[in-house]
Amino acid sequence: VLEFVESGGGSVQVGGSLRLSCEAPGYIYNGNCMGWFRQAPEKEREGIASISPGGDYTYYAASVKGRFTISRDNAKNTIYLQMDRLKAEDTAMYYCAVFPVEDSACFSGSWSFVEDNYKYRGRGTQVTVSS
Numbered sequence: 001v002l003e004f005v006e007s008g009g010g011s012v013q014v015g016g017s018l019r020l021s022c023e024a025p026g027y028i029y030n031g032n033c034m035g036w037f038r039q040a041p042e043k044e045r046e047g048i049a050s051i052s053p054g055g056d057y058t059y060y061a062a063s064v065k066g067r068f069t070i071s072r073d074n075a076k077n078t079i080y081l082q083m084d085r086l087k088a089e090d091t092a093m094y095y096c097a098v099f100p101v102e103d104s105a106c107f108s109g110s111w112s113f114v115e116d117n118y119k120y121r122g123r124g125t126q127v128t129v130s131s
Helices: 103-108
Strands: 005-007 010-013 018-023 033-039 046-051 058-060 068-073 078-083 092-099 125-130
Touching: 005 092, 018 033, 018 092, 018 125, 033 068, 033 078, 033 103, 046 068, 046 103, 058 068, 058 103
Parallel strands: 010 125
Antiparallel strands: 005 018, 018 078, 033 046, 033 092, 046 058, 068 078, 092 125
């Protein structure tokens, strides 16, 4: 677990929105692919979004594409995850993470298939979506 400052989780109704934030120390943040993954009870961990170091390229899992938007503010060492049109199945613990991968892997999402890429993460923030 790394010293990320994650915030923005909470409870919301189906169709609502939340915005997650994650501030990371510069030595972790600078020049690295960053992103989010989630873990729900009795479900497999899912890598959901990543963004390249310059913010030019993004990846989204099919389950969130079109509803979630990842962004980063390099002046603040912070990434964000705007989550709109939330569904009950989005309920999970959301983790901010740094993925020490090449830009191509950051953009393609291939990092999500490698177990080791999930270990550089924060403590997580809970998102609960109820109907």
